[in-house]
Amino acid sequence: MDKKLYIHNYCKIKNNSVxxxxxIIYSDKETEMTVFLKNVYHxxxxxxxxxxxxxxxxxxxxxTSEILVNNAKITIKETNTAVVxxxxxSSLDTDRKHQKSISDPDNYFPSPSVFVYTxxxxxxxxxxxxxxLKSENVFFVFSQYNxxxxxTYENSLIQSGKATTVLSGWTNVDDQSVxxxxxxxxxxxxxxxxxxxxxxxxxN
Amino acid sequence: MENLKIELKEKIIENLNLEDLSIDDIQDxxxxxxxxxxxxxxxxxxxxxxxxxxxxxxxxDPKKGKTIFESINSMAQFIMDNRN
Numbered sequence: 001m002d003k004k005l006y007i008h009n010y011c012k013i014k015n016n017s018v019x020x021x022x023x024i025i026y027s028d029k030e031t032e033m034t035v036f037l038k039n040v041y042h043x044x045x046x047x048x049x050x051x052x053x054x055x056x057x058x059x060x061x062x063x064t065s066e067i068l069v070n071n072a073k074i075t076i077k078e079t080n081t082a083v084v085x086x087x088x089x090s091s092l093d094t095d096r097k098h099q100k101s102i103s104d105p106d107n108y109f110p111s112p113s114v115f116v117y118t119x120x121x122x123x124x125x126x127x128x129x130x131x132x133l134k135s136e137n138v139f140f141v142f143s144q145y146n147x148x149x150x151x152t153y154e155n156s157l158i159q160s161g162k163a164t165t166v167l168s169g170w171t172n173v174d175d176q177s178v179x180x181x182x183x184x185x186x187x188x189x190x191x192x193x194x195x196x197x198x199x200x201x202x203x204n
Numbered sequence: 205m206e207n208l209k210i211e212l213k214e215k216i217i218e219n220l221n222l223e224d225l226s227i228d229d230i231q232d233x234x235x236x237x238x239x240x241x242x243x244x245x246x247x248x249x250x251x252x253x254x255x256x257x258x259x260x261x262x263x264x265d266p267k268k269g270k271t272i273f274e275s276i277n278s279m280a281q282f283i284m285d286n287r288n
Contacts, residue, residue, distance in 0.1 A: 038223075049222070049223075049224050049242075052221040052222070052223040052224070053220070053221045053246075109253055109256065109257045110253075111219075111250065111253065112246050112249035112250055112253065113219075113220070113221070113246050113247070113249075113250050116246055
């Protein structure tokens with residue numbers, strides 16, 4: 001018999017606001033995305049120097065995962081927590097920075113620390129390093145948040161015994177635009193895990 | 205030489221995104237890797253790019269990197285000895 005699963009908690013970051021389980025926990029009017037992300041980092045009281053080395057996509061995934069994990073009533077263990085993320089822009093925000101650094105043959109100095117983030121799934125790596133995860137993970141690129149694929153994949157991971165918890169969601173960063181909806185799926189919670197609930201929370 | 209050391213500290217903080225540090229936090233003889241500033245392998249590559257881009261110095265023998273990037277002192281001395 002299938003386990004009954006729940007959306008344990010969820011966090012959204014959009015329009016300079018951070019929303020945890022339907023309540024805004026932080027907002028400002030900063031116009032530079034990088035400064036906004038730094039503001040959120042300081043608001044959360046984090047001490048993790050590697051944060052400043054990350055690209056914006058990894059920063060946003062990292063910050064959102066911190067909020068979810070630190071406000072969860074379940075334990076995130078090394079091998080039980082899978083990570084499933086998706087977005088529309090892949091790593092385009094960082095790809096552009098890298099392209100800029102190699103576009104002039106007379107000034108050809110690609111930055112290694114930029115180049116290493118020219119893949120969208122590096123953010124999953126940052127989250128995994130932070131929590132010591134050695135678990136299943138995948139990053140999808142969709143035209144828009146696909147609640148059906150997310151639901152099916154998250155459900156499959158837990159029902160098949162690959163994970164007991166799934167950290168999942170949509171992390172889109174492009175230029176100055178941020179659209180994040182991440183959540184934890186587990187056997188504990190109050191919102192039933194379904195595609196219908198996922199898209200409702202994302203759009204709400 | 206002293207100005208070069210300050211310049212190097214500023215470049216390292218900026219290019220390696222060491223936002224928690226100021227130039228006063230980096231001593232001239234601090235170890236840059238390991239227990240010192242805790243720089244990693246990607247940071248090492250960034251240091252090589254700084255030498256090439258800002259000082260026109262290419263490191264031809266990677267084995268020398270460990271000595272060159274040992275501290276601000278060793279980096280500054282290497283630049284003084286090798287830049288045109």
